[in-house]
Amino acid sequence: xxxxxxxxxxxxENVRKLISYWIDRxxxxxxxxxxxxxxxxxxxxxxxxxxxDIMMPGMDGIEVLKQVRLRKPDLPVIMxxxxxxxxxxxxxxxxGAYDFITKPIDRHRLRASLKKAVEKHSMTREIxxxxxxxxxxxxxxNIIGKSEAMKRVFSKIENVLETNINVFINGESGxxxxxxxxxxxxxxxxxxxxxxxxxxxxxxxxxxxSEFFGHEKGAFTSAVTSRIGKIETAEGGTLFLDEVGxxxxxxxxxxxxxxxxxxxxxxxxxxxxxxxxxIISATNKDLENEVKAGRFREDLYYRxxxxxxxxxxxxxxxxxxxxxxxxxxxxxxxxxxxKITAVDSDVMEALIRYPWPGNVRELENIIFRSVVSxxxxxxxxxxxxxxxxxxxxxxxxxxxxxxxMSPVNTDDIIFPEKIIPMPxxxxxxxxxxxxxxxxxxxxxxxxxxxxxxxxxRKLEKYNL
Numbered sequence: 001x002x003x004x005x006x007x008x009x010x011x012x013e014n015v016r017k018l019i020s021y022w023i024d025r026x027x028x029x030x031x032x033x034x035x036x037x038x039x040x041x042x043x044x045x046x047x048x049x050x051x052x053d054i055m056m057p058g059m060d061g062i063e064v065l066k067q068v069r070l071r072k073p074d075l076p077v078i079m080x081x082x083x084x085x086x087x088x089x090x091x092x093x094x095x096g097a098y099d100f101i102t103k104p105i106d107r108h109r110l111r112a113s114l115k116k117a118v119e120k121h122s123m124t125r126e127i128x129x130x131x132x133x134x135x136x137x138x139x140x141x142n143i144i145g146k147s148e149a150m151k152r153v154f155s156k157i158e159n160v161l162e163t164n165i166n167v168f169i170n171g172e173s174g175x176x177x178x179x180x181x182x183x184x185x186x187x188x189x190x191x192x193x194x195x196x197x198x199x200x201x202x203x204x205x206x207x208x209x210s211e212f213f214g215h216e217k218g219a220f221t222s223a224v225t226s227r228i229g230k231i232e233t234a235e236g237g238t239l240f241l242d243e244v245g246x247x248x249x250x251x252x253x254x255x256x257x258x259x260x261x262x263x264x265x266x267x268x269x270x271x272x273x274x275x276x277x278x279i280i281s282a283t284n285k286d287l288e289n290e291v292k293a294g295r296f297r298e299d300l301y302y303r304x305x306x307x308x309x310x311x312x313x314x315x316x317x318x319x320x321x322x323x324x325x326x327x328x329x330x331x332x333x334x335x336x337x338x339k340i341t342a343v344d345s346d347v348m349e350a351l352i353r354y355p356w357p358g359n360v361r362e363l364e365n366i367i368f369r370s371v372v373s374x375x376x377x378x379x380x381x382x383x384x385x386x387x388x389x390x391x392x393x394x395x396x397x398x399x400x401x402x403x404x405m406s407p408v409n410t411d412d413i414i415f416p417e418k419i420i421p422m423p424x425x426x427x428x429x430x431x432x433x434x435x436x437x438x439x440x441x442x443x444x445x446x447x448x449x450x451x452x453x454x455x456x457r458k459l460e461k462y463n464l
Contacts (some may be wrong), residue, residue, distance in 0.1 A: 008031070009033045036056060050068070050076070078113050137220045150317060161189070164189070166305075168306070173312075183195070194238075195234075200245075202243075214229035215266050223268065238277070252296065287301060314360055325348065346442075347380060426462075
């Protein structure tokens with residue numbers, strides 16, 4: 001286990017040695033400094049906590065603390081002070097010290113304070129790393145596309161990053177609406193705030209208002225405690241409303257009121273509350289038609305659809321499929337640990353020709369499934385589901401009739417007078433099928449009326 005790094009800064013060697021002696025060496029790695037200058041020079045060594053004496057010659061502890069706050073604002077600093085300098089200790093707390101301990105030092109208090117300090121620092125560091133990871137995960141680099149349609153989407157995302165404008169994302173199921181919403185949040189001005197997503201179609205109508213605005217204790221039969229809603233949870237950040245077209249009419253009215261003046265009341269409450277929340281909404285429905293049909297309020301429509309972004313279906317940007325396949329291929333090779341190094345050309349051709357009713361989500365799931373099922377170092381047709389291979393016929397400008405699915409005509413095989421061993425006969429049948437199918441393995445297997453997995457095993461067996 002990696003040890004936490006503790007810096008001890010004190011001009012008195014005996015104090016440094018005493019503190020160092022009391023600290024558990026199995027948990028902590030100790031480094032000592034006799035003055036603030038040498039300590040500040042070593043600050044880039046990333047300590048997890050600091051024990052800092054206040055009364056030191058040259059640069060005193062308060063000045064050192066101010067420098068730490070400027071350079072490492074999250075680093076916990078425990079001030080060590082003489083009993084007669086408590087006023088200075090109070091000043092240290094105002095300057096951002098984590099804790100202060102008076103001399104003579106209570107070793108139990110010191111150990112407890114250090115334990116809490118390093119735990120806090122470790123948690124803060126993990127949150128920072130998570131935010132960076134989220135920022136990477138939802139950056140434009142992970143919304144894949146080089147097509148003109150996707151370039152327009154990227155341009156629109158960039159337009160809204162530095163604003164609080166309400167964004168409306170329209171697109172078929174599986175096109176990546178939530179990923180775009182997260183990219184806008186984590187790359188925009190609200191990235192330090194929370195991102196809350198709610199699927200309006202997944203919440204029962206009688207619970208929608210409570211889910212959004214929260215409720216007070218006793219507001220209804222099962223409300224045994226008070227509960228905050230999604231709007232309060234998203235304070236200072238973004239609320240993503242997925243499938244907004246499924247919102248009940250009563251909730252539409254209350255959401256409209258919130259969008260108008262940023263105030264709301266919890267269910268069963270009377271106190272006016274406010275929330276600073278950016279709204280990003282999405283749907284796979286034609287919301288304009290929903291307004292015309294009277295199922296969605298026109299005034300709410302214009303509040304939500306301030307800046308629309310249309311995500312094209314995958315079938316309309318097929319030039320992006322190779323890039324998407326490569327992205328998901330690498331992702332799931334890392335996750336599964338498979339040693340797959342290539343994708344067969346007929347696999348890519350089949351993926352490009354498929355109409356993708358489930359869009360990018362369906363493509364990702366199929367690549368994941370194919371990587372898991374692969375038992376060689378190549379992704380082959382046998383690894384694709386029948387929904388794709390069953391409709392795939394390769395291009396053959398010379399004679400497309402060769403690729404029709406039909407059993408092998410055994411009359412085409414010339415039998416000699418001597419008896420042919422079964423393995424040799426089987427090998428000849430496979431060679432004949434491959435020749436007729438122009439090398440398409442999936443078609444050859446179907447023509448021979450054997451499973452693809454069996455066919456691939458026999459290819460290896462006969463070194464074909």
